[in-house]
Amino acid sequence: MGMQGMRVAIFSLSWMIKTMWKVGFLACFTCGLSLALGQGPSVEEAARHWAFQSISEPVPPLVTNAGTSIDSFLAAKQRSHQLRSAETVSSRLLLRRLAFGLKGLPATHDETLAFERDDRPDALARQVDKMLASPRFGERWGRHWLDLARYADTKGYLVGGASRRYPFAYSYRDWVIGSLNAGMPYDEFVRKQLAADLLRNAPAHPDLAALGFLTVGPRFLNREHLIIDDCIDVVTRGLMGFTVGCARCHDHFYDPIPQEDYYSLYGIFDLVKEPKELPVISLPDPSSPSYRDYTSKLKTLEKAVAEHLRSKWNYLRSEQGIRAYMQAAHDGFSLSNDRLEALAAKRKLYPKLVIRWRDFLRKKETSDDRLFAPWRAFREAKPSSYSSIVANWLSNSREIPPFLERELRKGTPKDFTQVSSWYSREFAGALAKSFVGQSSKATATLVATPAFPVSFELSAVERYFDTAARNKTNALRAKVAKHQADHPGSPTRAMAIVDVSTFHNPRIFERGNPNNRGREVPRRFLAALSPAGTRKPYVNGSGRLELADSILSKSNPLTARVFVNRVWEQMIGEGIVRTPSDFGLRGAPPTHPLLLDYLASTFREDSWDLKRLVRRISLSEAYRQSCGSPPARDPENRLLSVMNRQRLDFESMRDAMLFASGEIDLSIGGRSVHLIKKPFSVRRAVYGYVDRQNIPALLRTFDFSNPNIHTPARPETTVPQQALFALNDPFVIGRAEALGRALVGFAAEKAIQALYRRVLSRDPSAQELATAHAFLGGESSLEGLADLAQALLVSNEFFFID
Amino acid sequence: MDSASRDLPFARRDFLTRCGMGLGVAALGALCGEESLGAASINPMTPRGPHFAPKAKRVIHLFMNGGPAHMDTFDPKPELTRWSGKALPEGRRLATERKTGAAFGSPFRFNRYGKSGLQVSEIFPHVAKHADELCVIRSMKADLPNHEPSLMLMNCGDARLPRPSMGSWVTYGLGSENANLPGFVVLCPNGYPITETNNWRAAFLPGIYQGTYVDPTKGGPNEVIPNLKPARGLDRQGRQLDLLRSLNATHAADRGSDARLEARIQSFELAYRMQMEASDAFDVSKEPAKLRESYGSGIHAKQCLIARRLVERGVRFVQLWHGKDQPWDSHDDIEKQHRRLAGECDQAIGALLSDLKRTGLLEETLVLWGGEFGRTPTVELPKPGSNGGKVNGRDHNHHGFSMWMAGGGVKAGYVHGATDEFGFQAVENPVHVHDLHATMLHLLGFDHERFTYRYAGRDFRFTDVHGRVVKELLA
Incomplete structure (x- = not known):
């Protein structure tokens, strides 16, 4: 260890000790482990860290024979290592690469031929522009964004029969696809996803769907602080490659993120809520049969929920209900809460409400309330002594409530039940206001006070429910949600949020424990990304719009860098920064810092235009070079002297199979479809239903993005389960048979050629023709053609992109 | 350079x-x-070596979900029996999920077994025959008296946050010795336990390390691994594979060496063999009748036998659940329910231990038995909506409970730690769930403090910032 290392180690150790002291030795010691080994940064190092420096506007180095500016940056570095980029790839493979990269679909054989024959100098640019203008572009790139946004159609694990569906998650997915197709600038794209509701006062604006970015995450059994943690994570790692989530329990060990910064963001998301009803953003034709059917059925289902609640509420406020609860309160007057709850359960009454009644009556007894004096007297006496009580009362003409006097003049109650039934009739009457003129003013006042056990509104009745009643409510609501989710006439709603109406500043949770609140911090942006003197508390509502502005501010260098790096990674196969969601001190440094800044600065100059960025990369020589093995001196191909061979992700593979068989349905948007179950949807996979709790094995097998947590990049695995899918899955067999069926009876050569064209967009070589011919035995039977088609569909040539 | x-x-x-x-x-x-x-x-399942030579190469986790009462199974409490019906001394009754009342002596008899003289409840006679193989921890501790967080703690090392499960960590660290089977298999009859697939999630580890759930009542091997059944005759498929091989060879010839192309070619060969081998693994009818009889009847016999067939084939981590939801959660009728529950699995677990021993697998297989926590020595008081009000059951208890291990380098015929004289809390050599995890990882060859995964800018450990290897448990 050199002097430098020693200094860092000593510094880190003291910092760690200080931090550990602060957090009571309970913080994430794992973070500290490597610190002790001497890897940790000093404060100065943190300040000097490349990613926190403002984005420069580098001039492309002068390099002879380098193509575009991008290539100049790459070539300069390659040449200092005696490397050169590879030959340009063939037109056929280039078009295929481009089609998958931009549209997630293959180029057809005809398109390939036309491109091969097009010798105009701007032939490639024309293709790029055509693809960028295709709606397929938004589907392809939208899916990349949905990975980052941990998109799913469900909430995750929940209990008590509550619906796990997000019936309108698709509105967010469609908004993403539509916005990318429309060429929405990235800054606007981000701003709307954080604060569409604050941008304009339009309660039914389609842009409200953008807020799904914050709301389609997992719900963690509705634990508020975990939901907010997830929002912070997706916003900071997703948009800025900054691991703020690490600072939940303590100051970040590596990056300059004090714990208070986490809570400054926490405070923002703590001040939003879901509206009671999600806003409808596209109303279908109200006269269409499907919409009419939807609304009438919805009414029935909603009525069932409302009626369930109302019938419970009515009962609790009825004479019969009040009597049952008062009786239980009387019978269990001196029991412990536990035992009283047990008694309530035995009588099928709500334990919470029985306790409330009992506590209410106890209070009334001791407060010398005129209304309850007789109640107490009867309660404490034996029925045998009732007559003397009554006589005493009536003769002394003590002030007794009129309703009791009326009853008592008719005769002595035979037991306490009768007394409590008088009370309950009086209360129920006063609540129903049907005893006008009969119930006393005192009663009417009493039942309207919040202290009266059943004075609550209908909307509050659920709070008192026992498990059975609650499960029933959940089940009825789940039916509504399912109807809204599944019925084709159900209008689209945005998964919107709104600010709450009163605002306050957050308090730090000591050690991340919500029950241990520390000092108050303002809502504001992260210290490390705020230039000195500009950091001000957010004052408008929750501060979401101000947060969006900070994230997109020119003084924040991370947002643009992180995004262009993600785009580069999608197109080139590896990022310039190979830790796409961690640009902090422990992330990987950029292989080409100047190129990254060039891309980021031009991206901002181009008004944050994704399509222009994609176009710029597509036209570079780097993108157009052949794939191959990286040279020995650069085994990880960091200098990009060959193109990285990519492979189809699950969506592209599935879409390409349907495309080859000619079955694909290219309609855009709408409710999610089932990809895994028969009959298989023939729509693009981006429209597939994603259940985050039970991600189908097939999707996991093919490295589908985990929607439970922000996924920086999909892993790439090769496992035999993938091959089992290729060999045996009815989906693959079905596409192969569709391909074969269309060619039965054709001459074998013709059929083979057609299959190659459909599946691989090329003609077979003479050798391939001979092999296939022998495989078919010279005949074009369905069985043979389907088997041949399948072999082509699952071949490496189909699966990899050169 | x-x-x-x-x-x-x-x-x-x-x-x-x-x-x-x-x-x-x-x-x-x-x-x-x-x-x-x-x-x-x-292939991320390629077998890998850990930090140091492991004692255990695979794990069978018998999960008694719901929480078996330790004082009724592996932790005899004569003092509790003496106090039965009386209130425990001041301050000795601890807070758990629900209110509990007087001391409640075990309705079961304990006998001594084997040379070690280990005391085991009468409801586990078959397991008891293996007394001299067992390493019983009577001083387990968890953090909370509720099912969800305790299941998460036991399986994933954290009560709340989405962390990877033990099986995922182990498979990630060691790979699998059988490329034709999933590395981490979870069996639970009739459906999921509570918290469902979270119990075997991979969280931030690659999805391939997530447990593969199998309902053993369904049993058909083709339902275990999707697309396992050949879509057509093996002959026809073989011919098709020959063609595919030649297509891929032509493709590769133009492209120089690329491990990824080769890996995918190999994956087809593996898949072809897997079609045979994987269905075989789940087919218990291939076992001799006499052996099958030794496991008894019922679903536990079947799933224990499947577990043996799986570890024998190199599956890294097999988790067997007692059943869906939380079967061992005897808030009422402890005597009747625990007797029934133990009766359902005792013979099969006993036979599994015998079978592992007979085949020599036990030596390198770590068997773990237990629930997410234990139960209270005091009787649970009636509580509407949560028990039947019978006053003859026990509440959850995370302050102290028992688990046992066998095989895989643990000290056999050994009892570690103790609860207080009533069995309420671990008082002697307490072993927290994190300590159990650290010890298990140690047995599997990992230093739990160095076994990490970088995610979101941080190195995560299965034991987070906790855990210590309990040396006394090692053989």
């Missing part, structure tokens, strides 16, 4: 440091997860 390679943007050494992995160098390329640097195309 020549000058050109010296100032390459990244030296190999940096790469290793940044990966922050405590594993063997060979495994690194594939195992850097999030920060994977394009080298992850090899």
Whole structure:
């Protein structure tokens, strides 16, 4: 260890000790482990860290024979290592690469031929522009964004029969696809996803769907602080490659993120809520049969929920209900809460409400309330002594409530039940206001006070429910949600949020424990990304719009860098920064810092235009070079002297199979479809239903993005389960048979050629023709053609992109 | 090193440091997860060596979900029996999920077994025959008296946050010895336990390490692994594979060496063999009738036998659940319910231990038995909506409970730690769930403090910031 290392180690150790002291030795010691080994940064190092420096506007180095500016940056570095980029790839493979990269679909054989024959100098640019203008572009790139946004159609694990569906998650997915197709600038794209509701006062604006970015995450059994943690994570790692989530329990060990910064963001998301009803953003034709059917059925289902609640509420406020609860309160007057709850359960009454009644009556007894004096007297006496009580009362003409006097003049109650039934009739009457003129003013006042056990509104009745009643409510609501989710006439709603109406500043949770609140911090942006003197508390509502502005501010260098790096990674196969969601001190440094800044600065100059960025990369020589093995001196191909061979992700593979068989349905948007179950949807996979709790094995097998947590990049695995899918899955067999069926009876050569064209967009070589011919035995039977088609569909040539 | 390679943007050494992995160098390329640097195309299930020579190479976790009462199974409490019906002394009754009342002596008899003289309740006679193989921990501790967080703690090492499960960690660290089967298999009859698939999630580890759930009542091997059944005759498929092989060979010939192309070619060969081998693994009818009889009847016999067939074939981690929801959660009728529950699995577990021993597998198989917590020595008081009000059951108890291990390098015929004289809390040599995890990882060859995965800018451990290896448990 050199002097430098020693200094860092000593510094880190003291910092760690200080931090550990602060957090009571309970913080994430794992973070500290490597610190002790001497890897940790000093404060100065943190300040000097490349990613926190403002984005420069580098001039492309002068390099002879380098193509575009991008290539100049790459070539300069390659040449200092005696490397050169590879030959340009063939037109056929280039078009295929481009089609998958931009549209997630293959180029057809005809398109390939036309491109091969097009010798105009701007032939490639024309293709790029055509693809960028295709709606397929938004589907392809939208899916990349949905990975980052941990998109799913469900909430995750929940209990008590509550619906796990997000019936309108698709509105967010469609908004993403539509916005990318429309060429929405990235800054606007981000701003709307954080604060569409604050941008304009339009309660039914389609842009409200953008807020799904914050709301389609997992719900963690509705634990508020975990939901907010997830929002912070997706916003900071997703948009800025900054691991703020690490600072939940303590100051970040590596990056300059004090714990208070986490809570400054926490405070923002703590001040939003879901509206009671999600806003409808596209109303279908109200006269269409499907919409009419939807609304009438919805009414029935909603009525069932409302009626369930109302019938419970009515009962609790009825004479019969009040009597049952008062009786239980009387019978269990001196029991412990536990035992009283047990008694309530035995009588099928709500334990919470029985306790409330009992506590209410106890209070009334001791407060010398005129209304309850007789109640107490009867309660404490034996029925045998009732007559003397009554006589005493009536003769002394003590002030007794009129309703009791009326009853008592008719005769002595035979037991306490009768007394409590008088009370309950009086209360129920006063609540129903049907005893006008009969119930006393005192009663009417009493039942309207919040202290009266059943004075609550209908909307509050659920709070008192026992498990059975609650499960029933959940089940009825789940039916509504399912109807809204599944019925084709159900209008689209945005998964919107709104600010709450009163605002306050957050308090730090000591050690991340919500029950241990520390000092108050303002809502504001992260210290490390705020230039000195500009950091001000957010004052408008929750501060979401101000947060969006900070994230997109020119003084924040991370947002643009992180995004262009993600785009580069999608197109080139590896990022310039190979830790796409961690640009902090422990992330990987950029292989080409100047190129990254060039891309980021031009991206901002181009008004944050994704399509222009994609176009710029597509036209570079780097993108157009052949794939191959990286040279020995650069085994990880960091200098990009060959193109990285990519492979189809699950969506592209599935879409390409349907495309080859000619079955694909290219309609855009709408409710999610089932990809895994028969009959298989023939729509693009981006429209597939994603259940985050039970991600189908097939999707996991093919490295589908985990929607439970922000996924920086999909892993790439090769496992035999993938091959089992290729060999045996009815989906693959079905596409192969569709391909074969269309060619039965054709001459074998013709059929083979057609299959190659459909599946691989090329003609077979003479050798391939001979092999296939022998495989078919010279005949074009369905069985043979389907088997041949399948072999082509699952071949490496189909699966990899050169 | 020549000058050109010296100032390459990244030296190999940096790469290793940044990966922050405590594993063997060979495994690194594939195992850097999030920060994977394009080298992850090899099969992530390739067997790998841990930090040091392991005593255990595989795990069978018998999960008694719901929480068996330790004082009714492996932790005899004569003092509790003496106090039965009386209130425990002041301050000795601890808070649990629900209110409990007087001391409640075990309705079961305990006998001594084997040379070790281990005391086991009458409801586990078959397991008791293996007394001299068992390493019973009577001083387990968890954090909370509720099912969800305790299941998460036991399986994933954290009560609340979405962390990977033990099986995922182990499979990630060791790979699988059988490429034709999933590395981590979960069996639970008739459906999921509560918290469902979270119990065997991979969380931020690659999805391939997630447990593969199998309902053993369904049993058909083709339902275990999707697409296992050949879609057509093996002959026809063989011919098709020959064609595919030639297509892929032509493709590869033009492209120089690329491990990813080769890996995918190999995956088809594996898949072809897997069609036979995987269905075989789940087919218990292939076992001799006499052996099958020794496991008894019922679903536990079947799933224990499947477990043996799986570990025998190199599956790394097998988790067997008692049943869906939380069967061992005897808030009422402890005598009747615990007798029934033990009766359902005792013979099968006993036979599994015999079978593992007979085949020599036990030596390198770590068997773990237990629930997410134990139960109270005091009787649960009636509580509407949560019990039947019978006043003859026990509440959850995380303050102290028992688990046992067998095989895989644990000290056999040994009892570790103790609860207080009533069995309420661990007082002697307490073993927290994190300590159990650290010890298990140790047995599997990992230093739990160095066994990490970089995610979201941080190195995560299965034991987070906790855990210590309990040396006394090691043989």
